[in-house]
Every structure is written in C-alpha cells, then in structure tokens.
Amino acid sequence: MxxxxxxxxxxxxxxxxxxxxxxxxxxxxxxxxxxxxxxxxxxxxxxxxxxxxxxxxxxxxxxxxxxxxxxxxxxxxxxxxxxxxxxxxxxxxxxxxxxxxxxxxxxxxxxxxxxxxxxxxxxxxxxxxxARKLEIDGSDLDGVLYLRNADDALALKSRVGDAQDVVVIGGGFIGLEAASSLQKMGKNVTVLEFGPRLVGRAVGDETAEYFLQAHRSRGLDIRLNATAARFTAADGGGEKPHGVAAVELQDGTVLPAQIVLIGIGxxxxxxxxxxxxxxxxxxxxxxxxxxxxxxxxxxxxxxxxxxxxxxxxxxxxxxxxxxxxxxxxxxxxxxxxxxxxxAEYAGIPWFWSNQADLKLQIAGLSNGYDQTVLRRDTERGKFSVLYYRQGQVIAADCVNAPLDFMDVKNALAKGQNIPATAAADVATRLKIITTDS
Ligand SMILES: Cc1cc2nc3c(=O)[nH]c(=O)nc-3n(C[C@H](O)[C@H](O)[C@H](O)COP(=O)(O)OP(=O)(O)OC[C@H]3O[C@@H](n4cnc5c(N)ncnc54)[C@H](O)[C@@H]3O)c2cc1C
Structure with a gap:
C-alpha cells in the first residue's frame, strides 16, 4: 500500500x-x-x-x-x-x-x-x-456553465458545436485546462482572471508568469485584473428564454460569448x-x-x-x-x-495539469518558501522552479520537465536536498547534485 x-x-x-x-x-x-x-x-x-x-x-x-x-x-x-x-x-x-x-x-x-x-x-x-458559484446578473442564463462533474462536461460538450466565442472566468487550473482544450477545438477563447496573475496561490510568481506568456504566445486571450459584471442574452424577443450572448466587464468591455465557463474554485x-x-x-x-x-x-x-x-x-x-x-x-x-x-500518509503530495502542450507536474507543497531557483531550458521548452525554505528544497513546479519532477520528488521522499547554488544549471541532472542533508 x-x-x-x-x-x-x-x-x-x-x-x-x-x-x-x-x-x-x-x-x-x-x-x-x-x-x-x-x-x-x-x-x-x-x-x-x-x-x-x-x-x-x-x-x-x-x-x-x-x-x-x-x-x-x-x-x-x-x-x-x-x-x-x-x-x-x-x-x-x-x-x-x-x-x-x-x-x-x-x-x-x-x-x-x-x-x-x-x-x-x-x-x-x-x-x-x-464548484463555487458566481452570482451576478445573468448567471442563470442558458450557456453559463461550470465544470466539476460528468454532467457538467456533457452539458459543455453538447453546446460546443454551436458556439464560436467562449469566455472562461477564472485563470486557475480548471479554467486554463478547459480554455486550452476549447481553443484546440477551434473556439475563440478569452480567459478572465480577477486577480493580478494566473493560478492563484497554487504556484509561485515565476510559474504563473511562465503560463501567462506561454498561453498568450499560443494565442489565448488572457485578461488579468478583469471582472465580469454581468452576462447578457441576445435580444430576440418572444417567450423562449435566450442563452447567454455576451459578457460585460466592469470596465465596460463587452465580449461576445455563446458559452461562459466559470472556474473560480x-x-x-x-x-x-x-x-x-x-x-x-x-x-x-x-x-x-x-x-x-x-x-x-x-x-x-x-x-x-x-x-x-x-x-x-x-x-x-x-x-x-x-x-x-x-x-x-x-x-x-x-x-x-x-x-x-x-498508518500515516505516505509519499510526497504531487499534482499534474495538462494545458495545450504544457505539461505541469508539481512535487511537494511550496507553502512558506523563502527562495526560488529557476531552471529553464528554453531550447528544449523545459521550465522548472525549485522552492526552498531555509536552504532545504520543499517543492518544484516542472513544465515539460519530467526528470526534474522525478528527481525532486525522490529527493523529498528520502529527506534529501538539492543545493540551491547548483540547481539552476540545466546541463546537470538534479539527481546528480542531490545530497543527503
Ligand atoms: C475537471 C477536473 C479536472 C481535474 N484535473 C485534475 C488533474 O489534472 N490532476 C489532479 O491531480 N486532480 C485533478 N482534478 C481534481 C481531482 O479530480 C479531485 O481532487 C478528486 O476528484 C477528488 O476526489 P474526491 O473523491 O475526494 O471528491 P470528488 O471527486 O469531488 O467526489 C465526491 C463525490 O461525492 C458526491 N457527493 C457529495 N455529497 C454527497 C451526498 N450528500 N450524498 C451523496 N453523494 C455526495 C459528489 O457528487 C461526488 O460524486 C480535477 C478535477 C476536475 C473537476
């Protein structure tokens, strides 16, 4: 076990x-x-x-x-x-x-x-x-959706064919994964993030910034510090309720949307x-x-x-x-x-999130870190951030870098350390520089 x-x-x-x-x-x-x-x-x-x-x-x-x-x-x-x-x-x-x-x-x-x-x-x-609900004007309109369970996913899939514009509210893992998928399916996707950076507190600033740039360079429209004020329906008249047609932001911007997907935790x-x-x-x-x-x-x-x-x-x-x-x-x-x-919890907590061709793996928990080391191999499209507390490695975010993920996870499981002074050198595998204390 x-x-x-x-x-x-x-x-x-x-x-x-x-x-x-x-x-x-x-x-x-x-x-x-x-x-x-x-x-x-x-x-x-x-x-x-x-x-x-x-x-x-x-x-x-x-x-x-x-x-x-x-x-x-x-x-x-x-x-x-x-x-x-x-x-x-x-x-x-x-x-x-x-x-x-x-x-x-x-x-x-x-x-x-x-x-x-x-x-x-x-x-x-x-x-x-x-799923945490967003209660604003128009949030009960047809086409305003969440993604927590299979019924949610089926509802989203059933509408995707007729939609061209999707607004995703929330730049966390679920929002970014769904946004990447919908973009890959040919939709015009905008992500609205209420905060000043992506992925909340789950990752550090470097990783959040990496994802922002990586998604933008892949054509995803991501807007930070952006708050949805209301959802509006097409003005079709008649008795039949109309689905969502647009998202109005607090700054007055209006974005067309036949689907609004809310992922706010x-x-x-x-x-x-x-x-x-x-x-x-x-x-x-x-x-x-x-x-x-x-x-x-x-x-x-x-x-x-x-x-x-x-x-x-x-x-x-x-x-x-x-x-x-x-x-x-x-x-x-x-x-x-x-x-x-x-029996106590075994192993080191880990997590993954796949967004387009970006495969994030997180080993450990970065809470309370006081130092980070960036390990970036731009040529090979690999990116890792190692988190330290008082000189001891405690976690790592690794994008398209499965060996870094594995090495940090193994080091954490064995109570070992990866000295911060040497960790940035992408030419050296982390397990080579891992030490026993
Ligand atoms: C879209 C999506 C993508 C995800 N991607 C990743 C990923 O890439 N990597 C990763 O590590 N994690 C991912 N997760 C998170 C992961 O799926 C969850 O952490 C995991 O499902 C938690 O399992 P759980 O059994 O504790 O809770 P849940 O999966 O939430 O299951 C709880 C179940 O209990 C039922 N229930 C609740 N109350 C009652 C009640 N009173 N009576 C009867 N039934 C009840 C619920 O309907 C639900 O079926 C993702 C989650 C979602 C939604």
Whole structure:
C-alpha cells in the first residue's frame, strides 16, 4: 500500500459487524477507500454511495481529453460492475444523503433525499467539493456553465458545436485546462482572471508568469485584473428564454460569448459533517489517521482538512488538498484506520495539469518558501522552479520537465536536498547534485 509504518490501534477503531461501512461519495477517494479496504482483507459489507447517476469515473479528463473528444466516457470508469459485485461492494448511484442520524458508538442511519435509508456501523465521508458559484446578473442564463462533474462536461460538450466565442472566468487550473482544450477545438477563447496573475496561490510568481506568456504566445486571450459584471442574452424577443450572448466587464468591455465557463474554485462539501457536529474548518477536520473529531468517522480526499503530511512541515500546520494523488493516498490512510491499524500518509503530495502542450507536474507543497531557483531550458521548452525554505528544497513546479519532477520528488521522499547554488544549471541532472542533508 506504500503507507508509513503500520501499528495496531489500541482503541475502538475496528468496525462492529452489523450493517457494515457506508462510504458517502463514490468518486476518486471513495472508490480508493473501498478498493484499499478489500486489499487489506476488510470483510465487512461496504456500501459505496454517490449522488451522481454515473458509475464512478475519473474527473481529470473532463477538462482535457474527454472534452476534446479524444477519449470516450467508458474509459473514465474506475472499475467494472463485476469488480464491485465480486468484492461484495454495493454500488449505489443517484442517491443524495441529506441527513444522518449517528450514535456515539459510530453506528447510525443515513437518510437520502429520495426517502431511502442506509444504516451503517461505520461511516466514511468522501463527499469532495462543489464548484463555487458566481452570482451576478445573468448567471442563470442558458450557456453559463461550470465544470466539476460528468454532467457538467456533457452539458459543455453538447453546446460546443454551436458556439464560436467562449469566455472562461477564472485563470486557475480548471479554467486554463478547459480554455486550452476549447481553443484546440477551434473556439475563440478569452480567459478572465480577477486577480493580478494566473493560478492563484497554487504556484509561485515565476510559474504563473511562465503560463501567462506561454498561453498568450499560443494565442489565448488572457485578461488579468478583469471582472465580469454581468452576462447578457441576445435580444430576440418572444417567450423562449435566450442563452447567454455576451459578457460585460466592469470596465465596460463587452465580449461576445455563446458559452461562459466559470472556474473560480470549489467549496468542500461539509454540510453532513456540520449536521453531525464534527469539527469543520475549510473542510472536515481530521487527524493524521483521517479520523474526524468524533474519533470514528473517517473523511478523505478533497473534503478533508488534515495535518500537513510533508516531513519537516511546521507543527500544527493544516492543509486541504484537491488532487488525485491526495485522494488516493489519503484513502489508504483511512483504510488502515478502519481495519484497526494506524498508518500515516505516505509519499510526497504531487499534482499534474495538462494545458495545450504544457505539461505541469508539481512535487511537494511550496507553502512558506523563502527562495526560488529557476531552471529553464528554453531550447528544449523545459521550465522548472525549485522552492526552498531555509536552504532545504520543499517543492518544484516542472513544465515539460519530467526528470526534474522525478528527481525532486525522490529527493523529498528520502529527506534529501538539492543545493540551491547548483540547481539552476540545466546541463546537470538534479539527481546528480542531490545530497543527503
Ligand atoms: C475537471 C477536473 C479536472 C481535474 N484535473 C485534475 C488533474 O489534472 N490532476 C489532479 O491531480 N486532480 C485533478 N482534478 C481534481 C481531482 O479530480 C479531485 O481532487 C478528486 O476528484 C477528488 O476526489 P474526491 O473523491 O475526494 O471528491 P470528488 O471527486 O469531488 O467526489 C465526491 C463525490 O461525492 C458526491 N457527493 C457529495 N455529497 C454527497 C451526498 N450528500 N450524498 C451523496 N453523494 C455526495 C459528489 O457528487 C461526488 O460524486 C480535477 C478535477 C476536475 C473537476
């Protein structure tokens, strides 16, 4: 499983045998939790329940290959129905849990908005996050869209054929990935970013500037410090509501748009945790073992706010990560907890984002860096930024530089360092200059 040292738990972490484990949220982290539990020999019944009508699928392609029509929906499905049946996992689709009654011993009943009830002896929250909404004039017009799930992607795909002009609101990863895909599909795309640079706080200034220049040089119209004031419809008269036709900016600029795609971040789905009285603070607060404040419920993936798992991070520092890698690793930690063991988060958090021909890979977390080293091979189109805290490398953003990514990730995993004084030399591979302290 690749997780840190395992030891026997001494408290009541094991699952009582009655109604089994209910995992709410059937996506990256919920699926991984069920799979990891079976790999660990967990023999209680598992219900893997989600509100979407689709079999659990991978989200990353929704803004990339699936949107561009390069892969079909079937290839995004995590596991076949046979897998779930063969592993005694009840997969329940299309049920939204609206309320949970839970006893002090961790058992309870989850109530779906359909009226169905799901009793459980142990509960896992893998409910992820939802798209943050932009509420301005015209935001309810047809063609104003988001991109968080498969239905969103299908809605976008169904409109793309008739649209020539697309305005993407938000210059974060999802916005830039979707903008690049739509541009590749021949659309006239404008990206509006409210802030002074791209990609928020997820990367440093150098990487943000690199992406700005790289996208602009590929013909993407990116406008920084640009705020949408309202969306307007075509003035067609008649009774039929009209779709969006334009975006009006605060400075008075009007951009034609038959599609507006909003990607301004996500909000963790903490409603159930709040209703249960669990500690919530930008996500469900969990300990190192993915246990929520009641000591029995586990919470994993995008919804969980956990202690920073990176070795050497400041004591008490907490973090909520939104990535596939985190959903997988965090679910493994929770699987250990649910089988009566304790294992801490293993490995170094990493992330990827593909935008046009720009393949970004991020190793580690750059929070709290005090120095950066730029490693740029313009000839080969490679670009990396290494982040340091007090002389120790803590993270790297690597664009089209998979060896840099791998070398930094390996160094971080082994607690090694890559001296800042030597890291800029692109002629030398980073693993050659890696040192033990
Ligand atoms: C378009 C897109 C592209 C992405 N690209 C990348 C990428 O390139 N690299 C990367 O590392 N990450 C990427 N991500 C992020 C990654 O997909 C997420 O981090 C990951 O899906 C998180 O998994 P999760 O299971 O924790 O949450 P989610 O995937 O959000 O799943 C939670 C599930 O729970 C369901 N649910 C919520 N509340 C309830 C309820 N009350 N009852 C029943 N069901 C409920 C939700 O509908 C959802 O199906 C991307 C995400 C998107 C949307």
């Amino acid at each position: 690749g997780t840190h040292a395992v030891e026997e738990a001494t408290d009541s972490a094991t699952v009582p045998s009655r109604t089994g484990l209910l995992i709410i949220g059937a996506s990256q982290s919920g699926v991984q939790l069920a799979v990891s539990l079976r790999a660990l020999g967990f023999d209680e019944h598992i219900t893997l329940l989600g509100d979407e009508d689709h079999r659990p699928y991978q989200r990353p392609a929704l803004s990339k290959e699936f949107l561009q029509g390069m892969v079909g929906s079937e290839s995004l499905i995590f596991r076949s129905n046979d897998y779930w049946t063969g592993h005694n996992v009840d997969l329940v689709k299309g049920e939204y849990i609206a309320r949970i009654d839970k006893e002090a011993d961790g058992t309870g009943v989850a109530h779906a908005s359909s009226g169905r009830q799901f009793p459980f002896s142990r509960l896992a929250l893998a409910v992820g996050a939802r 996500v909000i963790p789905n903490t409603q159930l945790a709040e209703q249960l009285g669990l500690d919530v603070d930008n996500g469900v607060v969990v300990d190192r073992f993915a246990l929520a404040s009641d000591g029995t419920t586990v919470a994993v993936g995008d919804v969980a706010n956990m202690p920073n798992p990176v070795p050497g991070s400041a004591p008490g520092e907490r973090i909520r990560l939104e990535s596939v890698n985190n959903a997988i690793e965090h679910a493994k930690v929770a699987a250990y907890s649910l089988t009566g063991h304790r």
